[in-house]
Amino acid sequence: xxxxxxxxxxxxxxxxxxxxxxxxxxxxxxxxxxxxxxxxxxxxxxxxxxxxxxxxxxxxxxxxxxxxxxxxxxxxxxxxxxxxxxxxxxxxxxxxxxxxxxxxxxxxxxxxxxxxxxxxxx
Numbered sequence: 001x002x003x004x005x006x007x008x009x010x011x012x013x014x015x016x017x018x019x020x021x022x023x024x025x026x027x028x029x030x031x032x033x034x035x036x037x038x039x040x041x042x043x044x045x046x047x048x049x050x051x052x053x054x055x056x057x058x059x060x061x062x063x064x065x066x067x068x069x070x071x072x073x074x075x076x077x078x079x080x081x082x083x084x085x086x087x088x089x090x091x092x093x094x095x096x097x098x099x100x101x102x103x104x105x106x107x108x109x110x111x112x113x114x115x116x117x118x119x120x121x122x
Contacts, residue, residue, distance in 0.1 A: 019082070023074050025058075025067050034058035036071040038078055041088060051079030053089035072105055 005074035025033040041052035058068045079087040
C-alpha cells in the first residue's frame with residue numbers, strides 16, 4: 001500500500017495546479033512519515049468551491065502517533081486560508097479504521113454511494 005501512495009506523492013508534487021498542495025510529514029532524519037494531497041473541488045449540487053483531500057497516507061511506523069491528525073489539521077488551515085467553508089474527502093465504506101479516524105476529527109457522512117456488481121451474461 002505504501003508503494004501506491006509513494007507513487008501518488010511523486011505525481012502530486014509535480015502537479016502544477018495553483019490551487020493544490022502536497023504536505024509531507026518527515027521525522028528528524030528526513031524519513032517520510034506520511035503525506036496529504038489537497039486540491040480544489042466543487043460541490044456537485046451547489047457548485048460551492050471547497051477543499052478536497054485527494055489522498056492521505058501515513059507509514060506503518062507512524063500510524064497511531066498523531067501524524068495523520070497533524071496533516072489533517074494543516075489541511076484544514078490551508079482550506080480556511082483559501083476561503084473554503086468545507087473540506088471534503090472520500091473513503092471506502094469498508095475502511096472502518098479510516099472512517100473512525102475521520103469521525104473522531106469531526107467529519108460526517110454526506111452521501112452514500114451504492115453499487116451492485118453485475119454478472120456478465122453470455
